[in-house]
Amino acid sequence: METEIKPTKSVYTQTLTAGLWRENPTFRLLLGMCPTLAVTAALKPALTMSVAVIFVLVCSNLVISFIRRQLKPHLRILMFTLTIATFVTIADLFLKAYYPTMSEELGPYVPLIIVNCIIMCRAEACASKNGLVISFLDAISMGAGFTVSLCVLGVIREILSTGAVWEIPVMPKSFVPWTALRMPVGAFITLGLLIALMNLISKRKTATAA
DSSP, X not given: OOOXXXXXXXXXXXXXXXXXXXXXXXXXXXXXXXXXXXXXSSHHHHHHHHHHHHHHHHHHHHHHXXXXXXXXXXXXXXXXXXXXXXXXXXXXXXXXXXXXXXXXXHGGGTGGGGGOHHHHHHIIIIITTSOHHHHHHHHHHHHHHHXXXXXXXXXXXXXXXXXXXXXXXXXXXXXXXXXXXXXXXXXXXXXXXXXXXXXXXXXXXXXHXX
């Protein structure tokens, strides 16, 4: 019978903080680029998408971790997909029922969470190999990292393209909106600059540590 090594407190801490910087799914691992580029024209849709991803990520990680010993190698990916699809459907129907305007704004990107690389990656790399606590902390960590990334993108693009954030004006009346930042090109430029900034900070931290 295979015995599972009990994680230490440092493992819990590393797991919980990994998604915020070292393994940030957006800026470091470059996963989940489709919603990152598509729904970050403003803060509201970015935050809504993030909450939906966290819900699916936590629930699917817990379920997959719970059944990990019963998973057969040739059915592994199928079970991952079915589990994730179940919770994506719940999130999609919830938005349609209680937030129809936001559901319409997000369009097909909520159902597309099913094929989000972040969720499939964590199911394979973590939930299928670890217990419930580690899998839960991993989901929270990656979900938080994804949320921070999308919200930063959403705030920057919304402020520079409309002069407001969460529909609240924050720029002076003389400000001329950068309309291009609401378009796909604005998403690519903003994301590219933020990734470059993250890489620069990481290199400086490494050089300082050395």
